[in-house]
Every structure is written in structure tokens, then in C-alpha cells.
Amino acid sequence: MSAIYQEGKEPHPKERRIVFKNVDREGWDTSLAMYETEGGYDQLKKAVGMEPGAITDEVKKAGLRGRGGAGFPAGVKWGFLPPNNDKPVYLICNADESEPGTFKDRYIIHQDPHQLIEGMAIACFAVGANLAYIYIREEFPEGAQTLEKAIEEAHEKGYLGKNVLGSGFDLEIYVHRGAGAYICGEETGLIESLEGKRPYPRIKPPYFPAAMGLYLCPTIVNNVETLCHVKHILEVGGEEWSRIGTPNNTGTRILCVSGDVKKPGYYEVEVGSVTMGELINDLCGGLKEGRSLKAVIPGGSSAKVLRADEVFTVGRGDDTRELTIWDIPMDFDTLAACGSMAGSGGVIVIDDSRSISWVLNNINNFYAHESCGQCTPCREGSLWMKKITDRVVAGNASPSDIDTLDNVARNIDGSTICAFGVACSWPTESFIDKFRDELVSDTNLELEGELLNAEAVTAAANLR
Amino acid sequence: MSLEIPTELEKEVDERITHYPVSKRSAVLPVLHTLQHHFGFIDEEAIEWTASKLELEPIKVLEVVTFYPGFRQSAPGKYHVRVCRTLSCAMAGSYELMESICEKTGIDRSGVTHHDPIAVSPDGKFSIEFAECLASCGTGPVCLVNDDFHEAVSDVDGLLKQYK
Numbered sequence: 001m002s003a004i005y006q007e008g009k010e011p012h013p014k015e016r017r018i019v020f021k022n023v024d025r026e027g028w029d030t031s032l033a034m035y036e037t038e039g040g041y042d043q044l045k046k047a048v049g050m051e052p053g054a055i056t057d058e059v060k061k062a063g064l065r066g067r068g069g070a071g072f073p074a075g076v077k078w079g080f081l082p083p084n085n086d087k088p089v090y091l092i093c094n095a096d097e098s099e100p101g102t103f104k105d106r107y108i109i110h111q112d113p114h115q116l117i118e119g120m121a122i123a124c125f126a127v128g129a130n131l132a133y134i135y136i137r138e139e140f141p142e143g144a145q146t147l148e149k150a151i152e153e154a155h156e157k158g159y160l161g162k163n164v165l166g167s168g169f170d171l172e173i174y175v176h177r178g179a180g181a182y183i184c185g186e187e188t189g190l191i192e193s194l195e196g197k198r199p200y201p202r203i204k205p206p207y208f209p210a211a212m213g214l215y216l217c218p219t220i221v222n223n224v225e226t227l228c229h230v231k232h233i234l235e236v237g238g239e240e241w242s243r244i245g246t247p248n249n250t251g252t253r254i255l256c257v258s259g260d261v262k263k264p265g266y267y268e269v270e271v272g273s274v275t276m277g278e279l280i281n282d283l284c285g286g287l288k289e290g291r292s293l294k295a296v297i298p299g300g301s302s303a304k305v306l307r308a309d310e311v312f313t314v315g316r317g318d319d320t321r322e323l324t325i326w327d328i329p330m331d332f333d334t335l336a337a338c339g340s341m342a343g344s345g346g347v348i349v350i351d352d353s354r355s356i357s358w359v360l361n362n363i364n365n366f367y368a369h370e371s372c373g374q375c376t377p378c379r380e381g382s383l384w385m386k387k388i389t390d391r392v393v394a395g396n397a398s399p400s401d402i403d404t405l406d407n408v409a410r411n412i413d414g415s416t417i418c419a420f421g422v423a424c425s426w427p428t429e430s431f432i433d434k435f436r437d438e439l440v441s442d443t444n445l446e447l448e449g450e451l452l453n454a455e456a457v458t459a460a461a462n463l464r
Numbered sequence: 465m466s467l468e469i470p471t472e473l474e475k476e477v478d479e480r481i482t483h484y485p486v487s488k489r490s491a492v493l494p495v496l497h498t499l500q501h502h503f504g505f506i507d508e509e510a511i512e513w514t515a516s517k518l519e520l521e522p523i524k525v526l527e528v529v530t531f532y533p534g535f536r537q538s539a540p541g542k543y544h545v546r547v548c549r550t551l552s553c554a555m556a557g558s559y560e561l562m563e564s565i566c567e568k569t570g571i572d573r574s575g576v577t578h579h580d581p582i583a584v585s586p587d588g589k590f591s592i593e594f595a596e597c598l599a600s601c602g603t604g605p606v607c608l609v610n611d612d613f614h615e616a617v618s619d620v621d622g623l624l625k626q627y628k
Binding site for chain 2: 265
């Protein structure tokens with residue numbers, strides 16, 4: 001992963017780069033000296049002179065919503081720390097970026113590590129954390145090194161360590177590498193993993209990290225992009241920052257587009273300032289020659305799929321509007337009103353050359369591989385969904401298999417400890433809701449009624 | 465064969481453990497990473513060494529090794545390739561990339577299973593497995609070769625030539 005400027009990667013005019021200001025920037029490098037040439041760590045200097053609670057207030061005023069997937073307001077999350085707490089408080093940066101379709105934190109980590117460290121240091125000061133970890137996915141080996149080097153540099157300059165900038169505040173940040181498990185992106189799974197265990201998510205309540213997180217102490221877990229924004233919020237003030245974007249969907253966010261477009265890539269835009277149509281046609285250069293749009297997965301592979309010819313009714317009362325897929329502003333609330341979610345910002349575009357069965361099967365393979373196995377509906381169900389779509393793709397499924405598939409998905413959704421269950425069932429549920437005819441057309445009516453699963457036949461025979 | 469831990473390696477492990485002042489058990493993953501980086505995979509002795517280093521029962525280490533796809537219990541090739549299998553890379557041709565690398569290196573993936581996902585070339589130079597989403601969906605197909613990241617891979621000969 002190159003940390004230097006790459007030609008032809010200039011930002012699109014519709015972008016507004018704040019967090020990604022230094023990504024692909026000519027002449028930029030990851031050193032502290034470079035970072036300091038443009039006011040690096042000035043916001044940390046400002047922060048340590050403030051009341052910690054005042055920083056949280058700024059983040060609340062900004063309305064910053066988490067960029068990891070759930071879109072939960074970060075300031076409110078910080079506010080959940082118990083008052084009169086006498087236990088240590090920890091902060092964890094979730095850098096386990098692994099939601100299929102998402103590739104934004106990678107570039108922050110590899111090309112602008114000090115921005116993240118400054119954001120983290122400010123957040124730690126605000127919540128009173130003296131020990132923080134960056135949980136980075138194992139598949140970013142170079143990123144882990146880049147961060148460790150940046151931490152070392154920041155240490156030497158007194159931005160980290162004992163008595164940060166003479167404030168009396170101590171802070172150590174360590175990089176902790178995962179080991180290839182998607183479930184570690186779930187905050188309580190991440191915490192278990194950081195404790196050296198299998199990353200089985202914890203049940204909430206009572207294990208809300210803010211109350212009982214790492215080592216059962218109050219813990220804040222925030223995404224990379226979210227923590228970077230903290231620095232920029234402090235720079236301009238929460239109220240000013242909240243004017244970026246649209247009401248309740250404030251700030252900028254990085255949209256990652258992949259799949260069937262001419263120019264896949266990352267685009268930092270004011271939240272809600274571009275529509276799906278502008279994103280695909282302007283920023284990404286449109287669909288490939290001669291192709292038409294079939295579907296879009298708008299917020300990482302867990303987000304419910306949107307069909308190209310759907311009409312979405314959003315708003316209430318007099319404010320009710322009808323939108324086509326092209327009209328949808330890329331914000332949290334509208335995507336939710338359209339029955340999907342903005343999620344992690346990963347937009348996967350699917351054109352008419354793709355088989356829906358193949359796409360769903362690829363996604364089901366992912367979730368079957370990544371289920372942690374703790375809850376039965378998810379462990380068994382994700383594998384069943386994969387096996388059924390394996391059969392559909394191979395032409396060995398019967399039409400009623402699609403009903404079985406639907407039934408399996410709906411029995412996972414809502415029956416598990418963590419949100420993975422929902423995440424793995426939504427693709428199947430939404431693909432069946434919207435593309436049932438195509439899925440059924442890939443099945444074989446002649447196979448109806450046959451018991452096709454040879455393993456199940458053998459197992460049943462052994463039981464008798 | 466008994467596990468020999470060079471002094472330098474043990475120093476590195478000891479340093480990593482200091483990152484977890486609250487609980488030594490938190491160092492399981494970093495210690496295993498350090499050992500795997502050195503030995504190529506985690507065998508029973510590495511598990512026992514880690515357990516005694518961190519004052520844990522060996523099962524507490526084994527359960528971690530068997531859970532995480534990032535830890536290997538058998539020897540990979542000199543160069544271990546991980547090809548991203550997930551949707552955006554698959555749309556960009558990662559299955560074809562996997563096939564092409566296997567063909568050119570003589571790797572036979574027919575015996576690969578969920579619990580034994582790695583296949584090694586007959587000369588032991590390359591090994592390969594599919595990885596789930598490597599978070600570079602805009603530049604697929606992508607793969608990791610040891611710690612090197614490769615994007616938009618189209619020239620497989622050129623890729624393999626870099627690894628002698």
C-alpha cells in the first residue's frame with residue numbers, strides 16, 4: 001500500500017475531503033514532521049487545555065454518527081460512561097475493517113496515521129482513558145507497522161506517554177492485531193478477542209461496553225473514521241461542523257464504491273449531498289459500456305439490496321415523496337427509510353451481467369465462513385443458507401428450496417446474541433423479497449420433492 | 465524436535481506482553497503472531513510454550529489457534545498467498561486469479577476443506593488459500609503474498625516472478 005501520491009487519483013469536484021484530505025495527496029507522507037507542517041496535533045494541544053466534558057459536548061453538538069456501520073451518535077455513546085466511576089476507562093479504535101464492500105479505514109491507516117492517533121488522543125482525554133488499543137485486522141500488516149511507527153514518533157514528541165504535553169494526563173496507545181475473523185468487528189467480540197479469547201460476542205444487556213467492556217471496565221469502542229472526525233470537530237467547533245451535511249446526517253463520510261462501475265473507489269462527500277445516481281454516474285463515471293443497473297447493495301454486504309426499478313416512498317404526511325434508486329440521497333435516514341441502511345458506506349453496484357443467485361451465494365459463503373458459532377440459529381442457519389444457494393447456483397435446487405431459504409433466514413434474524421445474525425439474514429431475505437423470480441428461475445422443477453442432501457439422507461438413515 | 469526460541473524472538477515476545485499491563489492473557493494473539501511469523505505456523509509445542517509464557521492452560525491457547533483463520537497449524541509454502549474471495553473481488557475475477565495461480569504453481573486445491581484451507585505446491589515454494597474480504601474492494605482482485613499486498617492483479621506470471 002503506497003503512501004505516496006498516485007497520479008490520476010485527484011478528488012472529484014463533488015467531494016469534500018476532510019478526513020481524506022491527505023489521502024493520495026502529492027508530496028504527502030506518513031511522518032510526524034509532515035503531519036506537523038499543517039497544524040498536526042494542534043487540536044490535541046487545544047483539547048488538553050479544555051474540560052474533558054466540554055469535548056464530549058462538542059462531539060454531541062456536532063451530531064457525529066458512528067462510521068462503522070450502526071450510525072449511532074458517538075457523543076451519546078461517550079455519555080453512557082457511568083458517572084462517579086472509579087474503574088479505569090479504556091478506549092478502543094475499531095480498525096478491523098472487514099464488512100465486504102468497505103475500504104476506507106485502510107487508506108487512513110496507511111497514508112495518514114497521525115490523524116487517527118490525534119483523534120484517539122483527544123477522545124481518550126475526553127473520556128478519561130489512559131490506555132487505548134487500536135484493534136487492526138491482521139490482513140493489514142503494513143498498516144500495523146505504520147501505526148506503530150507513528151505512535152513511537154508521537155511518543156518522542158510528548159503527544160503520548162506520561163504527562164501528555166505537560167497536562168498531567170497520561171496516555172498509552174498500543175496496536176493489537178486481530179487474526180482474520182470478521183466477528184471481531186462486533187464491539188463485544190472485539191473486546192473478547194482483545195482479552196485473548198475466542199471473539200464470542202457478549203450479550204447486551206448487561207455487557208454494554210460503556211458500562212462493562214474491556215476487563216469488565218467502562219470502554220468506548222469507535223471506528224477509525226469516527227475518531228478522525230473528532231479532531232476536525234474540535235478544530236471548527238461542534239456547531240459549525242454540524243452544518244456540514246444535512247440535519248441529523250451531519251459531517252462528511254467516505255463512500256466506497258465497488259463492483260460494476262467504471263471508476264470504483266472512495267469518495268468523501270457531505271452526508272446526503274449526492275444521490276445514488278450522482279454517485280454512480282458522476283463520481284464513478286457510470287456503469288460499464290452497454291450495461292444497465294440491476295441492483296445496489298448500499299452499505300456493506302449486510303445491507304438489504306435495492307432493486308434498480310424499485311420506487312421508494314419516504315417521509316411522512318405532507319412530506320411524503322417517491323424516489324427512484326437514482327434519487328436516493330446517500331444519508332443514514334433516507335437509506336433506512338428505503339428499507340436498507342447506510343451501514344459502513346460500502347456501495348456494491350451490480351449490473352445486468354450478474355446472476356443474482358451467484359451474488360447471493362457469494363455473500364452467503366462469506367457469512368457461513370464468518371459465523372462465530374456461538375448461537376445455534378446463526379451457526380446452523382448461515383451454513384444452511386450457503387448450502388441452499390450452493391445448490392441453486394449448481395442447478396440442483398428445487399423451487400421450494402427458495403421458500404426453505406427464506407424460512408431459514410427469518411429464523412436467524414433476531415434470534416442471536418449479536419447483530420451478525422441479522423447481518424447474515426438480511427441479504428437472503430432482501431434478495432428473495434426483490435428477486436424471487438430470478439432465484440426460482442435458477443431452480444429445477446423436476447427436482448421438487450426429492451431429498452437432495454446426501455449427507456442428510458445418510459444421517460437420517462443412521463438415526464433409524 | 466523441541467521448540468527452540470531464539471533470544472531475540474523471546475525478547476520480542478516479552479516486549480509485546482508489556483502492552484497488556486492488566487492481563488497477560490490479552491497477549492495470546494500477539495505472541496502467536498510473533499511465533500507464526502518466525503516458524504511459519506503454530507504447532508503443539510508453540511501452543512504449550514505460549515501457554516506457559518502467559519501462565520495459561522494450553523487449551524486456552526489451542527481454542528484461539530483453532531478459531532482464527534489467521535493462524536495455521538500446518539506448514540505453508542515459502543510464500544503464502546491469500547486471494548480475496550468475497551463479492552467485489554469475485555466480480556473482478558478473484559476465482560479466475562485463484563485458478564491461474566494454482567495452475568502456474570502446480571497447486572492442487574481438491575483436498576481443501578473449511579478446517580484445512582491451505583494447499584501447498586509440490587515444490588513447497590507456494591501455498592494458497594482463499595481469504596474473506598481483504599478490504600480493498602475498489603481495486604479487485606487483490607491478494608496478499610506473505611505480508612505484501614497486491615491490487616488489481618492481472619499479470620499472474622509477473623506476480624509470481626517477484627517471489628524466487
